Amino acid sequence: VSPAPRLLALGDSAWTVEFGDAIVPALNARVMQLDARVRAGLAAGEPALAGVWDRVPTFRSLTVHFDPWATDADALGAQLLAWAGSAGASEAPGRHWRLPLCADHDFAPDLPAVAERHGLAPAAVLHQLLASRFRVYMIGFMPGFPYMGGWPAALATPRLASPRKRVPPHSVAVAGTMCGVYPWPSPGGWNILGRTPVTLFDPLHRTAPAWLAAGDQVDWQAVDRDGYERIQAELARRQRQREDFLATPEPG
């Protein structure tokens, strides 16, 4: 049984449609369904969406930002709520990525502590990381940073008591049941279990600097240090593109 979605004013130029208050795939699927409906409406130039300039799917809500000057806010809110009421839990699958991950000692500084906390060998923790299918719930915190669910609850690990001042870019890290990737050097408190040679954020891309989008699925694939460096070099030389990391070709 799903509660009725709520319409919340985020100031005079955004609406948030809130479906609930939990990190659950079925709830996020309703968010993504509403997002797909809004995207389709924008592509078709539907009048109800006139003035809409941004949409932000999150774990449990969709926020639509609009030009308060060009938009009938009340009509837009009513339309969003109507669409939200009919948003079911079946969604078009997102893209499926296979991304390389290297867990060399200096790339995975928190692997020993996470393993010890759960009474496992580091290799067993790494095995779980590689065996889990992650779902991108939202992009945020910093440009291109994916919040991914799918880390087993049995291995849930709190954030570091004392956050690092500088997490190296491309670090793959877990906190609670979330997995994330830092596209940039940044302060951060998540437990670093490896590093990926892909950037996940390319400021020079013409339309989509962020590789991942909410609704996408991610598998991690182990590479050794040589493989890590080779992929990094190939990406730098543009001999490899982001599409090469998709498990299945993009639809359309």
Place this chain on the structure above:
Amino acid sequence: VNGAPHHAPAVGPAVADPAPAGRLRLLSGGLGCSVQDAGRRGLRHQGIAPAGWLDGPLAECANALLGNAPGSACIELRGPGLALQVDAGPVAVALAVLPVSAALAAVPAGSPGAGRPPRPAATLVRADGQRLPLSAFTSATLQPGDQLHCAEPAAGDAAYLAVSGGVQVPMQLGSRATHAGARLGGLDGRLLAAGDTLPCGRLAGPPVAERQAPPFSHGDGPVRVMPGPQAEAFTPEALACFFATDWQASHEQDRMGMRLRGPALAHVNAAAADILSDAVAVGSIQVPANGLPIVLLADGQTVGGYPKIATVISADLPRLAHARAGSTLRFATVDRARALAALAQARKGWLAWAATIAPCRPTGPPDEAALWQANLISGMIDAGCPDPPA
């Protein structure tokens, strides 16, 4: 210029060449200064903030004084004064600086900056060494070799320097706005630094006349907000306190957001101080567990995990660009209808200001003054021009 500006009177400096044949070189400063325009839309789902001018109406004042198309990229001045030299020109410039009296709220007497006398917004140093004061809201024409030394804005204040034709750095994702957090826009996606070269439009000929207007000012009074979306995370006492407090702005601010000082606001319980992250807006007022508000600005993150007590309305967002350290601000609640009325009022105010732009005598040596006289005689511009600056 890229099309005729719809908001500016027809008189003005010679029209800039659309090709970026003008060139500026930064001599010093730049820390905190960045190339900005109206910002980029449609990318928040990728974690990319809009960036863009903190005070769009003020930046458009500087553009209008030059006859630039609305939306032309300018230099946002925050932090140490900027000095630049024209390497290829002529190039027209205009500064828009909010008068001290029109800052977000009065600086209490005895604070640094209180009672500071007005001073020139910049000093123009001609290639021959002649130094001329340049007031804000007055255009000037710089020849190759001329320098402009901008005064340092007060901490927490933003001012704008427009150049003829706009700063012509490449568009990235639909905007020239610098978003340092995503390394987008501006020069290599970063703040400006000494030694940088900025392309801009070059004037087609000698200046016809300069243009001047009285200082622009936003309305005053409390900063208006719409409550929520997580107002229920706070006790009724905390909500009352939020609207009854003179919040103090400090140095703890940048283009991402500003922290306010005042009494700690209580959440209904400890758990209410954290929410499952959802989307935020420019103007969202987050209150983390320490109870002190953080107002998100143009470069702020796109999602956040703190409850949002209120959201600043669009009409008052530009005023947040002038929360000088030590100044205070109050919040007042309005509904959507009043938020929209305030936006309409703000637009009307800007257009009324733009209608006061008038030709004036150039800042410069007698030959330019003579040229101005000649133009008057030829009837190209009307008389009734305000007194020349300084």
